[in-house]
Amino acid sequence: MSSTPPRALTIAGTDSGGGAGMHADCRTFFSCGVHATTAVTAVTVQNSLGVTGFTEIPPEVVAAQIRAVVTDIGVGAAKTGMLASAGIISAIAGACDEVGIGRGREIPFVVDPVSASMHGDQLLHDDALDGLRGELFPRASLVTPNLDEVRLLTGIEVTSRAGMLDAAKAMYELGPQWVLIKGGHLASDPDCMDLLYDGADVVELPGPRFDTRHTHGGGDTLASAITSALAKGADMPEAVAFGKRFVVRAVEAAYPLGGGVGPVSNFWRLSADPI
Ligand SMILES: Nc1ncnc2c1ncn2[C@@H]1O[C@H](COP(=O)(O)OP(=O)(O)O)[C@@H](O)[C@H]1O
Numbered sequence: 001m002s003s004t005p006p007r008a009l010t011i012a013g014t015d016s017g018g019g020a021g022m023h024a025d026c027r028t029f030f031s032c033g034v035h036a037t038t039a040v041t042a043v044t045v046q047n048s049l050g051v052t053g054f055t056e057i058p059p060e061v062v063a064a065q066i067r068a069v070v071t072d073i074g075v076g077a078a079k080t081g082m083l084a085s086a087g088i089i090s091a092i093a094g095a096c097d098e099v100g101i102g103r104g105r106e107i108p109f110v111v112d113p114v115s116a117s118m119h120g121d122q123l124l125h126d127d128a129l130d131g132l133r134g135e136l137f138p139r140a141s142l143v144t145p146n147l148d149e150v151r152l153l154t155g156i157e158v159t160s161r162a163g164m165l166d167a168a169k170a171m172y173e174l175g176p177q178w179v180l181i182k183g184g185h186l187a188s189d190p191d192c193m194d195l196l197y198d199g200a201d202v203v204e205l206p207g208p209r210f211d212t213r214h215t216h217g218g219g220d221t222l223a224s225a226i227t228s229a230l231a232k233g234a235d236m237p238e239a240v241a242f243g244k245r246f247v248v249r250a251v252e253a254a255y256p257l258g259g260g261v262g263p264v265s266n267f268w269r270l271s272a273d274p275i
């Protein structure tokens with residue numbers, strides 16, 4: 001019998017196309033040798049062309065999943081993805097307080113403020129932005145917005161690397177312990193640089209920009225790789241550096257799928273053995 005591996009929790013929506021959301025999170029946890037546990041927030045109808053609808057899970061059921069997992073199995077870190085509604089966000093905040101998830105508590109908490117799919121389909125109701133700002137960011141060990149989410153949450157339009165630091169400072173004012181601004185959407189930058197900020201120090205995470213349209217699930221993969229490293233006991237700068245290394249390889253190995261946008265590969269660490 002083997003010993004129990006590190007465990008992590010993803011609180012997120014499903015993607016029927018298997019590219020993003022909870023599916024990308026679970027594959028990433030697996031690739032990192034971490035047992036995946038889940039609290040489903042919403043079931044999306046989705047493929048490589050976009051999201052055509054979703055059904056929300058009742059908030060009390062989302063909270064019950066978190067309690068069930070943490071009180072029995074235990075997790076070394078937790079992350080959020082698609083949260084859909086203000087009611088679900090409030091339920092998550094309450095459950096996290098009960099079980100010790102969040103900054104200053106036992107279990108580090110990565111909040112990826114997913115608001116829309118890369119096709120522009122809304123995944124978070126407009127009235128839930130206040131819930132993210134007021135209830136989740138102050139509990140977050142790390143928030144990981146892309147530049148569209150920065151604009152929605154702070155009103156700041158980032159058009160340069162210098163603007164990313166302004167964005168990090170504005171996000172930090174919303175209460176998280178660390179902020180990671182993702183630079184994938186800064187098309188004017190020939191590279192893909194992300195920026196980590198803790199209210200004092202700035203760490204630049206440079207990376208190449210691959211010429212591919214298949215980046216579905218990239219943000220989920222980055223946040224779940226960071227969560228995996230935290231679950232194994234890494235500190236935040238180490239975990240974020242690992243997450244960046246992981247997602248660079250995942251984008252490099254992205255593959256076409258269906259008639260639209262394919263996913264980044266969470267398989268890149270697996271052996272090439274054909275069976
Ligand atoms: N074309 C690309 N080549 C390499 N890395 C990329 C590319 N696009 C995004 N990334 C990286 O993938 C991660 C997710 O980025 P981003 O696209 O900004 O967020 P999201 O996926 O949430 O929209 C970041 O680390 C970013 O730098």
Ligand SMILES: Cc1ncc(COP(=O)(O)OP(=O)(O)O)c(N)n1
Nearest residue numbers: 013020021117118216217218219220
């Ligand atoms: C259920 C679900 N969660 C998250 C997303 C976002 O995925 P994507 O559009 O690829 O954006 P990033 O992962 O790159 O932030 C989704 N589409 N569905």
